[in-house]
Structures are given as C-alpha cells and as structure tokens.
Amino acid sequence: MTHYRHVLAAVDFSEATDPVAGRALDLARRYEAELTFLHVLEYVPPLDLGYEPVVAPDWLPDEQELLAAARARLEELAGRLGAREAHLRAEWGHPRSDVVRLAEEAGADLIVIGSHGRRGLTRLLGSTADAVLHSARCDVLAVRIG
Amino acid sequence: MTHYRHVLAAVDFSEATDPVAGRALDLARRYEAELTFLHVLEYVPPLDLGYEPVVAPDWLPDEQELLAAARARLEELAGRLGAREAHLRAEWGHPRSDVVRLAEEAGADLIVIGSHGRRGLTRLLGSTADAVLHSARCDVLAVRIG
Numbered sequence: 001m002t003h004y005r006h007v008l009a010a011v012d013f014s015e016a017t018d019p020v021a022g023r024a025l026d027l028a029r030r031y032e033a034e035l036t037f038l039h040v041l042e043y044v045p046p047l048d049l050g051y052e053p054v055v056a057p058d059w060l061p062d063e064q065e066l067l068a069a070a071r072a073r074l075e076e077l078a079g080r081l082g083a084r085e086a087h088l089r090a091e092w093g094h095p096r097s098d099v100v101r102l103a104e105e106a107g108a109d110l111i112v113i114g115s116h117g118r119r120g121l122t123r124l125l126g127s128t129a130d131a132v133l134h135s136a137r138c139d140v141l142a143v144r145i146g
Numbered sequence: 147m148t149h150y151r152h153v154l155a156a157v158d159f160s161e162a163t164d165p166v167a168g169r170a171l172d173l174a175r176r177y178e179a180e181l182t183f184l185h186v187l188e189y190v191p192p193l194d195l196g197y198e199p200v201v202a203p204d205w206l207p208d209e210q211e212l213l214a215a216a217r218a219r220l221e222e223l224a225g226r227l228g229a230r231e232a233h234l235r236a237e238w239g240h241p242r243s244d245v246v247r248l249a250e251e252a253g254a255d256l257i258v259i260g261s262h263g264r265r266g267l268t269r270l271l272g273s274t275a276d277a278v279l280h281s282a283r284c285d286v287l288a289v290r291i292g
Contacts, residue, residue, distance in 0.1 A: 003172075023285075026149075030176045115279060115286070133261060133279060133288055139169075140261070140288045142279050 004139075006034040008108035010099045010132065013039065013073060016114025016145040018081070023143050024112040025083045036087040036106050037078060039070050040095040067092065096131035108138060115142035150285075152180040154254035156245045156278065159185065159219060162260025162291040164227070169289050170258040171229045182233040182252050183224060185216050186241040213238065242277035254284060261288035 009024035011017045021037055028035035070090035078086045091102060103111050115129040133140050155170035157163045167183055174181035216236035224232045237248060249257050261275040279286050 129279065130276070133275065137290060139290050142286045142288070144283060144285050 004031040004033045004110045006108045007110045007112060008036040008038055008103045008106060010111060010113045011037055011039050017077060019145060020112050020114045020143050021077055022081055025081055035085055036089060037074050038102055039074055039090045040093045040098045041066060041070055041090060042095055043092060095128045099132050100135045110139045110141060111136055112141045112143060114145045116145050150177040150179045150256045152254045153256045153258060154182040154184055154249045154252055156257060156259045157183055157185050165291060166258050166260045166289050167223055168227055171227055181231055182235060182254060183220050184248055185220055185236045186239045186244045187212060187216055187236060188241055189238060241274045245278050246281045256285045256287060257282055258287045258289060260291045262291050
C-alpha cells in the first residue's frame, strides 16, 4: 500500500465546500501530498418555456467572467482555510464525468467529494458522488454532509 | 472539522481485504483513532434446483463454526498487518445494510470499504460500496480495487 501523493477536493460551493476542502487539506498534510481544489462549472442552458427564448442573448453572463469568478471563489476558499499550497482549478464541464477526468489529468490518487446520501431526485438519478465513485480509478472519500 | 476518532474497515476476504484493512490501519494511526476490522457473513441459502433440497440439512455447515472461522481469519489478518490495536468483529447479516448498522453501533466516523467500480451485475444492482455510501451517516472511503 502506498501513501497518497495527490489529494483532490471536488468543490461545488454548496455547504459541502468547507468540510470537503478542509478534509482534503488535512489529509494532504498528514500524507505530505499535493493538494488541488477543483471546481467544475456546469453549463445550464436557459430555460425555453415557449417558442421565444426567455433570456435574450445579451443577458447571458460571459463564460470567461464566470470562470474568473469561480477562480476567485477558489482563491477565497484557499485563503480562508490557510491552504496556500493548494493548486486551484476551475473548468467548464459536467461534474459527473469531468471531475474524474480532471483528477486523472492532475495525477490525483484520492478524490474527496461531498455526499448527501440518497434522497429526492438523487435516489432516482444518482448523485455526482455516485458517478465519481463508479468511474474513478483512484480512491474516493465521500464526506457526509447533513 | 474534527479528526477521525474511529475507523472501521469492512472486509469481505476478497482481494480487497488487504488494501482496505491496510488503508484503515494507516489512517487510524495517522489520526490516533480507534480501529475495527468488521466482517459481515452473509447467509446464502442452498440452491433448490428442484422439488427436493439439493443439500441435505446435515451437510450444512454449522453457523457457529462459520462465525468462529471468520473470527480466526480476522485475527490472522490483524496479525499479518501488525494491527494489534484492531477490534475484530464478525457477525451474521446482510453486508449492504449491516455494515452501516454495526459501524454506527461501534461509533465509527469513517468506514473504509473496497470498490470495484460499476461492472457486471453491480452495474444493475449496485454494490455493497454503493449501499454503504448511500446509507452511512459518516464519511466513507472507497478503496479502488482492480
């Protein structure tokens, strides 16, 4: 059995963010491992409730602005937790598949992610934690939230 | 965020046993936490392929003997890993539900379990790791096997 060398926290800026990032930081320090805070921004197309678009194109937020805002939130998180060593990464994508892809690219051997258990829609559709657990080729720590 | 106080490894005596128990031991030592190795023996009724029972009642292994054999295997595992501090527990039950119940009874705040990913029958039915992830009220570390 090897020690963990790179711990990646998948943060979604929900109430899971601090427990997930904090646990990843704690583990990375105990294993003297690299640390990454990753946020995958999911593109949600504007709802089209009729024949005409509800949201006019010039109302849509700029993709680069959103990415910059996510990076600023990751920097704020790292500052708040005192995690100066953390690599920060924000990318557009689908969290269910791209967390694992980006973790592999980063060389992570432990993914830390929040888990809300199976309730509501996730009972039927499965959660991001489920999807990561099933497709990751490395260990996955599900941090229980609520 | 609190430190883990009690790490429980759910071992099934498959090829996952050493990675799962070894990781739990490693984490318990890093957190100075209690450690439990748990094995849940699942009762599998003998296959009845016709009108007559295939296995005569006096061929069935004794339940107490099987439990004692499981405990002996846990002792052998703890000895092999040098995990003298581990509490050893073997119980009859259904792994999908009783791992979580017994972990709660033990006061575990981290369950370590093997995960084979989603393939074959587990793609349809879900794995023990899935069930534990969904029902545990504590953190779950899925150790990737194979």
